[in-house]
Amino acid sequence: MTDQGKFARAVITLSSVVVAGCALTVTIKVMNTDTEAMYPPRLLDQEAVERQAAETVRGAGKMSRDGVSCPAAMEAKKGNKFDCDVQEGFNTKTVTVEVLDDQGRLSMNES
Template sequence: MTDQGKFARFLITLSAVIVAGCALTVTIKVMNTDTEALYPPRLLDQETVERQAAEVARGPKNVSRDGVECPAAMEAEEGNKFDCRVRVGYNDKTVTVEVIDDQGRLSMNAS
C-alpha cells in the first residue's frame, strides 16, 4: 500500500510541474502577443486628406480629388509624414502632410 501512496504522490507532483510549465508557456505567449493585431491602427480618411491637399495646392475654389494622389492607409499617429501629389494645370505640386495628433489633425504645406 505504501508503494501505491508514493506513486500517487509522484503523479500529483508531476502533474503540478506540468501545469506550472503550461502556465508559464501561456504567460510568455501572451506577453509576446502583438498588440497591433488586437488594436489595429487608426487610419486617416483618404478622401478628406485628398480634398484638403487639393485645397492647399489649388486654392479653395477647386477641391476636387481629380488628379490627387496620396498614399493609401495613412495612420493617424502623431509625427507621421507623407507626400501627396496634386495636378495643378499641367504641373504637379507636392503637398507635404504631417499628422499633428492622434485625433487626425493635419498640417499641410505645398511646394
C-alpha cells in the first residue's frame, strides 16, 4: 500500500510540473505577442481627406470631391505623409498631407 501511495504522489508531482511548464509557456507566448498585429490600423476617412484637399486648393466652401484623388487606406499614424491630386480647371495640383497625431488631425500644403 505504501508503494502505491508513493507512486500516486510521484504522478501528482510530475503532473503539477507539466501543468506549471505549460502555463509558463503560454504566458511567455502571450507576453511576446505583437499587439499591433492583433488590431487593424486606424484608417483615415478617405472622403473627408479628399474634401479637405479640395478645399485647400479651391478655397473655402468648395469641398466637392470631383477631380480629387488620394490614396486609399491611409493610416492615421503620426508622421505619415502622402500626396493627393486635385483638378483645378485644366491643371492638376498636388496637396501634401501629413498626419499630425494618432487622432487623425491633418496638415495640408499645396505644392
